[in-house]
Amino acid sequence: MPELKSIASQIRRDILRMVNGASSGHPGGSLGCTEFLTGLYFSILDHNPKFNMDATNEDVFVLSNGHISPVFYATLARSGYFDIKELATFRKLNSRLQGHPTTHEHLPGVRIASGSLGQGLSVAIGAALTKKLNKEKNIVFSLHGDGELEEGQIWEAVLFAAHHKVDNLISTIDWNGQQIDGTTQVVGGLGNIGEKFEAFGWSIVEIKDGNDMDQVIAGLNSAKALVGNGKPIAVMMHTVMGKGVDFMENDHNWHGVAPNDEQLKKALAQLPETLGDY
Numbered sequence: 001m002p003e004l005k006s007i008a009s010q011i012r013r014d015i016l017r018m019v020n021g022a023s024s025g026h027p028g029g030s031l032g033c034t035e036f037l038t039g040l041y042f043s044i045l046d047h048n049p050k051f052n053m054d055a056t057n058e059d060v061f062v063l064s065n066g067h068i069s070p071v072f073y074a075t076l077a078r079s080g081y082f083d084i085k086e087l088a089t090f091r092k093l094n095s096r097l098q099g100h101p102t103t104h105e106h107l108p109g110v111r112i113a114s115g116s117l118g119q120g121l122s123v124a125i126g127a128a129l130t131k132k133l134n135k136e137k138n139i140v141f142s143l144h145g146d147g148e149l150e151e152g153q154i155w156e157a158v159l160f161a162a163h164h165k166v167d168n169l170i171s172t173i174d175w176n177g178q179q180i181d182g183t184t185q186v187v188g189g190l191g192n193i194g195e196k197f198e199a200f201g202w203s204i205v206e207i208k209d210g211n212d213m214d215q216v217i218a219g220l221n222s223a224k225a226l227v228g229n230g231k232p233i234a235v236m237m238h239t240v241m242g243k244g245v246d247f248m249e250n251d252h253n254w255h256g257v258a259p260n261d262e263q264l265k266k267a268l269a270q271l272p273e274t275l276g277d278y
Contacts, residue, residue, distance in 0.1 A: 064120020
């Protein structure tokens, strides 16, 4: 899928330039989820960049791990929600592109504020149930970091979704094994996340390499094929934090640290400019 891979390369450049320009932000998880967001918005999601907050008759995406806002904003801009030049305002005073997505800024594409981890799955379930009540056939997608699963509210929501057969929900877990203080195994001891979701009554799809665009698209399509079967669907997506930049990969220290100008130059040299920088 050369076109999607080309878009992903440009979005990675956007992420790095945004975080460098603000001297703050979260590049690690953003780079790791680039294939997912690119594949979702440019191939899988039934959405309209003209943006209706109610999302009537279209799919919904909920970004629960809101700190990876750079990849979210870049994807929204590149898919037509707002001018890509606005990416230059990331984390600046009075910008609509805050460090964590907010709704009072009225940025097209953002439906929930997601600065506090653990809340997005509950919101996604509410949206999915609304779709059912309105007899809409559309799907609600959500994304969560593996470290985020240490939040108790997540597991209350996991239990609720299975019990109430919220089978128009596809929740993807970015399983990179890293969080701000170290590995997820050392910090929280998460164990086998897929087995946990399955034990709670969810259908499971695994993407062994979430940084391979073909696997991401195939995995999401497999998940869509399970919609309507009486169970919520969880996608276990294995990714590499900092993917695409050799000195950032698999290093939790890049969870929330901006590259300086020299590091930015080295990073951009590894990523082709395919659509033009903002």
